[in-house]
Structures are given as C-alpha cells and as structure tokens.
Amino acid sequence: GDSVTQMEGPVTLSEEAFLTINCTYTATGYPSLFWYVQYPGEGLQLLLKATKADDKGSNKGFEATYRKETTSFHLEKGSVQVSDSAVYFCALSPNSGGSNYKLTFGKGTLLTVNP
Amino acid sequence: DAGITQSPRHKVTETGTPVTLRCHQTENHRYMYWYRQDPGHGLRLIHYSYGVKDTDKGEVSDGYSVSRSKTEDFLLTLESATSSQTSVYFCAISESGTDQETQYFGPGTRLLVL
Numbered sequence: 163g164d165s166v167t168q169m170e171g172p173v174t175l176s177e178e179a180f181l182t183i184n185c186t187y188t189a190t191g192y193p194s195l196f197w198y199v200q201y202p203g204e205g206l207q208l209l210l211k212a213t214k215a216d217d218k219g220s221n222k223g224f225e226a227t228y229r230k231e232t233t234s235f236h237l238e239k240g241s242v243q244v245s246d247s248a249v250y251f252c253a254l255s256p257n258s259g260g261s262n263y264k265l266t267f268g269k270g271t272l273l274t275v276n277p
Numbered sequence: 278d279a280g281i282t283q284s285p286r287h288k289v290t291e292t293g294t295p296v297t298l299r300c301h302q303t304e305n306h307r308y309m310y311w312y313r314q315d316p317g318h319g320l321r322l323i324h325y326s327y328g329v330k331d332t333d334k335g336e337v338s339d340g341y342s343v344s345r346s347k348t349e350d351f352l353l354t355l356e357s358a359t360s361s362q363t364s365v366y367f368c369a370i371s372e373s374g375t376d377q378e379t380q381y382f383g384p385g386t387r388l389l390v391l
Contacts (some may be wrong), residue, residue, distance in 0.1 A: 194378050205281075205367055205382035207378070213378075251319060255378035264335070265380055267319040 164189045168252045168268035175242055175275050183237040183271050185226075185252035193254040195235040196265070199250040209237075209250070211215055226262075242275045249273070280304050283368050289389045296355040298386050300368030302348075307373040309351040310335075310380065311343065311371035313364040320367065326351055358390045 169184040187193065194213045198206040210219030215230035224239045235252060252268040280303030290296050300309060308327055312320040312335075322335030332343050340362060342354045355362055365387050368391040369380040 196379075205384045206369075208379060208381070211379065264322060264325070265320075265378075267321075269317060269319040273386075 164193070164223070164254060164256055164266045166252050166254055166266055166268040168250075168271055170271070171249075172272040177244055177275055177277050178241045179250070181239040181242045181246075181273070181277075182275070183250055183252075183267060185235045185237065187233050187235065187252075187254050189233075189254055189266075191256065191275060192230075194258050195226070196253040196255070197224070197226055197235070197237050198251040198253060198267075200251065200270070205229070205253065227267055242273075244275050244277055247273055247275045279368055281368060281381060283366075283383040283386050285377065286384065287304075288385045289391065290358050291357055291371075291391050293357050296358050296388065296390075297332045298353045298366055298368075298388070300351045300353070300383060302351075302370050304370060305348060305382075306370040308354060308371040308377065308380075309345065310369040310371075312367045313337065313362075314367060314385075315364050318321065323353065323366075358388075360390050362388065363390045364388060382390070 165188045167186050196211045197209040199209045200206045210221040212219040212228035218227045226235050235264045249270045249272050251270045253265045282301045284299045310325040311323040314320050321337045326332045326345045344352045364383050367385045368383040371380045
C-alpha cells in the first residue's frame with residue numbers, strides 16, 4: 163500500500179538557519195504530494211502541495227519539489243523563524259480515480275526554532 | 278480559514294461509555310473525514326463520507342461508527358469507549374471537483390478515556 167516516510171525529529175535550529183525535512187513516498191501511479199503544518203494546540207493547515215512530477219510547491223518561504231525519480235518531496239526553507247516552530251507532516255493522495263481523496267500521512271517532524 | 282468546527286473540544290469519559298463527536302462545516306463540501314492523531318503514528322483515517330448517508334471505513338475503523346444525515350454534519354461515535362481510543366480526533370473536509378484531494382482540517386477534539 164501507499165506509505166510516507168519522513169525524517170525523525172525533533173529538529174532544533176537557531177533562527178535564520180536553513181531547514182530541510184526529508185520526505186519519501188511509496189505509491190503506485192502519480193500521487194499528489196502535500197506538506198501540512200500543525201502549530202501547538204491547533205489543527206493541520208495546508209502549507210504547500212504539488213500534483214505532478216517536477217512541480218514546486220511554495221508558501222511562506224517554504225518550498226518542496228516533487229521528484230518522481232527519487233520518490234521524494236523534501237521541505238526546505240532558507241531562513242527559519244521562531245514562529246516556524248511546529249510539527250510538519252508530509253502526505254500523499256493517490257490520485258487514482260475514485261479513491262483520490264484519501265490522504266496517507268507521515269508520522270510528523272517536530273521543529274523547534276530558538277532565538 | 279475553512280469553516281469547520283468540532284465539538285466538544287475536550288472530553289473526559291470512562292471506559293465502556295458511548296461518546297459522540299461532532300464535526301460541522303459551513304463550506305458545503307461533499308467529502309468529510311475523521312482522523313485520529315497519536316504520537317508516533319501521525320494521522321490515521323478512521324472513516325470518511327462522500328455524501329449524505331454515504332460513508333466508508335478507513336484504516337483504523339474498528340470500534341468506531343459514523344453518520345452523516347446532513348451535508349454539514351459528520352458524527353463519529355465510539356460505541357463503548359476504551360482506553361486505546363484516547364487520542365486527538367480531527368475532522369477534515371474537501372470539495373468535489375479538481376481540488377478534491379486538498380483537505381482542510383478542524384481544530385481537533387482531545388478525548389481522554391479513563
């Protein structure tokens with residue numbers, strides 16, 4: 163079945179550091195890929211997405227590129243802020259007709275940014 | 278923000294009691310979902326709905342039932358709560374059409390089963 167593997171946390175960085183959170187996936191066909199962010203005490207918010215190979219999703223300074231050859235969708239940000247402290251989830255949607263509304267999530271990566 | 282509310286936001290109950298969680302949306306979206314979030318597991322799909330009275334099981338449906346009698350409401354019921362159902366429960370919605378796969382989440386319900 164489909165699966166998503168993301169790097170184990172927690173990740174602790176200083177403000178203005180470069181961030182990478184790795185995400186790889188296993189799926190048949192051509193899934194859509196997502197990054198969601200969860201701030202403390204809140205629900206998940208869509209951060210960015212990509213629906214086909216070589217697409218780059220971007221939002222709030224975060225970027226991720228859909229790499230089909232390496233089945234990856236790594237999240238990056240050039241300069242993190244304290245306000246980026248949150249849990250980040252990578253997810254996929256199989257995009258295979260009738261079941262394309264089911265999301266499969268990774269386990270989440272806790273990011274803490276210190277001033 | 279998508280118009281999704283969940284009630285209650287927090288609940289403490291005892292083993293063996295029935296519990297119903299409510300998800301309410303004001304977006305008129307066709308699809309609704311219930312997930313549970315547990316440390317080390319990410320989010321796992323419990324049940325989902327693709328229309329009024331149309332529901333199906335997800336990955337971890339044992340011990341849960343759902344109902345959807347109106348577009349805007351999706352109820353999750355624990356028929357007889359167990360300690361293993363202590364979790365944070367999230368509702369999500371998505372619309373039909375070209376952006377069907379993008380889901381929007383509610384604020385969550387924290388359930389403790391003693």
